[in-house]
Amino acid sequence: MDSSTSGIRPNYINGEWRPAEAYSERRNPSDLSESIGRFAMASPSDVADAVTAAHQALPGWSAETPQKRQDILNRAADIVIRRKDELAVLLSREEGKTLVEAKAEVMKAGETFRYFAGEAVRMAGASLRSVRAGVDIDMRREPVGVMALITPWNFPFSIPVWKSAPALAYGNCAILKPADLTNAIAWELAKILHEAGVPPGVFQLVMGGAETGAALVSDQGIDGVSFTGSGAVGRRIAKDVVDRGVRLQLELGGKNPLYVASDADMAKAVDAVIKGGFYSTGQRCTASSRIIVDAAIHERFVEELLVRTRALRIGHALDPKSDIGPLASAPQLQRVSGFVAEAEQDGAERRYGGDRLDRETQGYFFSPAIFTRGDMRQIINREEVFGPVISIFKAQDFDAAVRIANATEYGLSAGIFTSSHAKARAFMRASTAGMVMVNLPTVGSDYHVPFGGRGASAYGPKEMGLGAVEFFTETKTAYIAD
Numbered sequence: 318m319d320s321s322t323s324g325i326r327p328n329y330i331n332g333e334w335r336p337a338e339a340y341s342e343r344r345n346p347s348d349l350s351e352s353i354g355r356f357a358m359a360s361p362s363d364v365a366d367a368v369t370a371a372h373q374a375l376p377g378w379s380a381e382t383p384q385k386r387q388d389i390l391n392r393a394a395d396i397v398i399r400r401k402d403e404l405a406v407l408l409s410r411e412e413g414k415t416l417v418e419a420k421a422e423v424m425k426a427g428e429t430f431r432y433f434a435g436e437a438v439r440m441a442g443a444s445l446r447s448v449r450a451g452v453d454i455d456m457r458r459e460p461v462g463v464m465a466l467i468t469p470w471n472f473p474f475s476i477p478v479w480k481s482a483p484a485l486a487y488g489n490c491a492i493l494k495p496a497d498l499t500n501a502i503a504w505e506l507a508k509i510l511h512e513a514g515v516p517p518g519v520f521q522l523v524m525g526g527a528e529t530g531a532a533l534v535s536d537q538g539i540d541g542v543s544f545t546g547s548g549a550v551g552r553r554i555a556k557d558v559v560d561r562g563v564r565l566q567l568e569l570g571g572k573n574p575l576y577v578a579s580d581a582d583m584a585k586a587v588d589a590v591i592k593g594g595f596y597s598t599g600q601r602c603t604a605s606s607r608i609i610v611d612a613a614i615h616e617r618f619v620e621e622l623l624v625r626t627r628a629l630r631i632g633h634a635l636d637p638k639s640d641i642g643p644l645a646s647a648p649q650l651q652r653v654s655g656f657v658a659e660a661e662q663d664g665a666e667r668r669y670g671g672d673r674l675d676r677e678t679q680g681y682f683f684s685p686a687i688f689t690r691g692d693m694r695q696i697i698n699r700e701e702v703f704g705p706v707i708s709i710f711k712a713q714d715f716d717a718a719v720r721i722a723n724a725t726e727y728g729l730s731a732g733i734f735t736s737s738h739a740k741a742r743a744f745m746r747a748s749t750a751g752m753v754m755v756n757l758p759t760v761g762s763d764y765h766v767p768f769g770g771r772g773a774s775a776y777g778p779k780e781m782g783l784g785a786v787e788f789f790t791e792t793k794t795a796y797i798a799d
């Protein structure tokens with residue numbers, strides 16, 4: 318019995334649905350009168366039991382045939398794709414992203430399962446001759462062990478899949494601790510993997526707040542931690558685990574620049590700023606937050622952006638007319654409003670938005686904000702806002718634009734709009750970000766190539782593509798003589 322019809326969601330430990338003593342409740346950020354459900358908060362002993370169960374399951378799962386692992390992950394992909402509409406509605410109700418955005422996220426999660434199903438059989442080492450006579454070398458990949466996966470609320474379905482699909486494909490056991498704001502969709506992931514035939518203890522779900530996450534990462538039985546979230550929490554986890562020799566992957570925030578050169582296609586550049594800065598209510602680590610515009614086109618660009626922004630419809634995430642849903646929570650509303658107030662004190666000029674909006678339903682609606690007179694001394698340009706707020710800088714030339722783009726401790730995503738190949742290539746080379754977009758928004762990524770940043774945006778191997786195999790496997794090098 319999984320309690321799925323009662324709105325009560327238990328934890329998933331050792332193949333069973335385990336109730337808890339305490340539950341947290343989530344409400345729809347588009348309509349606070351609607352409850353999404355009540356979610357079991359794992360106790361420290363639930364967490365310890367999950368780690369024990371994972372260790373019991375590990376020898377069997379890591380020795381399982383690649384074919385079996387592939388079949389299970391393919392079944393998970395099939396279930397996600399079969400249930401895509403219903404999952405997207407739940408995601409939209411729980412997180413507040415529009416249905417279009419939620420559908421894209423669910424589809425990407427399904428494709429990610431499919432890709433890593435293939436990886437289960439592709440997981441390859443190398444065979445080389447030694448530099449010594451009569452010796453061969455066999456370099457093989459093995460799973461790391463029991464992996465703690467800690468995920469944020471802004472991509473609450475695809476990020477848990479980004480982590481659990483490669484963890485399982487390469488033979489690890491995984492324990493997921495999702496953000497407390499978005500347990501409902503994470504719980505569906507546990508249900509999907511259960512239905513797909515993942516054996517008990519191989520994938521487990523422990524819900525709860527920061528305490529549950531802290532209990533999981535500090536458990537001595539954890540071999541690796543893959544974390545996506547804020548820099549503050551990421552650094553705390555690093556302090557806890559690195560000395561213990563626990564493998565660590567951190568995907569943190571961004572302060573992503575988008576440079577619009579004077580030779581850019583203006584309409585496309587404006588569109589990319591709307592998508593990268595305001596869609597998903599700006600709650601993306603890859604959101605464009607610093608827009609750098611050549612002085613020659615600065616005023617025209619701002620005018621065109623204002624026209625497009627005024628036309629955006631902000632409303633209930635499930636209303637097909639909404640372009641942008643609400644912010645995800647009351648703390649988010651407070652945080653983003655605080656940055657708007659600070660920007661004005663710091664001398665930025667508010668040209669549009671930045672206000673809480675009343676709508677028919679009570680929710681955390683907020684108008685996208687455009688600031689001009691951007692300057693790297695302003696706090697909105699140094700810290701991640703994680704909301705629909707952009708700051709526009711005026712650049713005198715290409716070199717000045719690159720200097721502004723790189724003047725940040727972060728280094729996740731950066732973009733350029735230009736019709737010059739030479740400029741695009743020069744920007745690509747000069748950028749200090751882990752991902753560079755040419756004539757594309759700073760948001761949006763593929764599942765088969767590494768995703769992640771540099772500097773304060775990341776630590777350890779990247780996610781997805783070749784990054785995932787580096788993080789979720791260990792190499793063993795064997796020297797063999799007759």
Ligand SMILES: NC(=O)C1=CN([C@@H]2O[C@H](COP(=O)(O)OP(=O)(O)OC[C@H]3O[C@@H](n4cnc5c(N)ncnc54)[C@H](OP(=O)(O)O)[C@@H]3O)[C@@H](O)[C@H]2O)C=CC1
Nearest residue numbers: 469470495496497526527530531546547550568569570602
């Ligand atoms: N670079 C990237 O790939 C991405 C980065 N992000 C970043 O995520 C942040 C927003 O997500 P948000 O969820 O607010 O981030 P947080 O860092 O607050 O939380 C992330 C996860 O960590 C958990 N957590 C909180 N405290 C601890 C702790 N002491 N020990 C272990 N786990 C803990 C949270 O649980 P709980 O929520 O229950 O408190 C949540 O599951 C932004 O800064 C954004 O840039 C988001 C998406 C992608």
Ligand SMILES: O=C(O)CCC(=O)C(=O)O
Nearest residue numbers: 472601602603604761762
């Ligand atoms: O590119 C994606 O699909 C998700 C990226 C992400 O996590 C983000 O932008 O916050």
